[in-house]
């Protein structure tokens with residue numbers, strides 16, 4: 001019979017569902033990547049500033065080295081130029097690593113290192129807004145995690161915190177190993193405007209934003225926290241927020257902890 005060779009309507013539907021699911025997964029990956037790049041955009045002006053400062057240092061010390069022929073001055077000039085070049089290279093390397101499209105593999109990852117890498121990128125932005133950073137973290141804390149996604153999450157939380165504070169705030173970053181409960185924990189706290197109780201239930205919704213476009217047309221897309229929530233869910237972790245209007249907000253992330261992998265124990269000085 002002819003009909004026997006036709007795929008049954010049921011399996012055809014299953015195929016379609018599978019195709020749509022794959023398509024959805026691809027779109028989600030693209031959304032993650034696009035949001036990652038747009039969060040770097042929030043840092044464009046501070047990073048441009050930083051490069052300008054570095055170039056000024058390089059130019060001034062090159063001039064000084066050319067003008068003064070004694071060895072001490074020349075050595076000092078070369079040392080300053082080298083240090084400035086190394087600072088620039090840390091930023092570009094960090095930026096390229098951050099923007100790179102990566103897998104969604106989860107593996108033992110040192111949260112302290114991830115935070116340090118994100119801080120290299122946001123440091124100037126914080127400094128330009130006169131924000132003091134309190135960092136309270138052991139040398140390393142390990143979680144089963146996707147490093148690139150955790151960095152994206154930290155970047156979103158830190159940029160949000162900075163935007164909530166304007167000038168003269170305090171950013172409090174804490175990393176804790178909590179073996180008793182099986183979590184590796186990170187919190188990002190600010191002394192900013194806080195979130196009114198009626199807004200709290202919505203902040204993790206996709207496209208929810210209270211940020212209106214500024215003079216340069218830079219408003220919020222409302223994607224930052226919704227991606228944070230998805231990332232935390234894919235790690236079977238927890239995200240919670242505590243906020244007091246006029247005092248500030250703290251986001252706490254909990255990720256499945258991991259023992260520090262054998263052979264990778266950090267022996268560098270603290």
Ligand SMILES: Nc1ncnc2c1ncn2[C@@H]1O[C@H](COP(=O)(O)OP(=O)(O)OP(=O)(O)O)[C@@H](O)[C@H]1O
Pocket residue numbers: 156160161164190192193194195203204208209210211219220221222223224225226249
């Ligand atoms: N640290 C914070 N302090 C005060 N309000 C916050 C804080 N973090 C988030 N919010 C509130 O939650 C909303 C949603 O945040 P989310 O990061 O998802 O989007 P956004 O920052 O507005 O836009 P985008 O991240 O796409 O640039 C913000 O518009 C803001 O109202």
Ligand SMILES: [Mg+2]
Pocket residue numbers: 156159160220224225
């Ligand atoms: Mg945001």
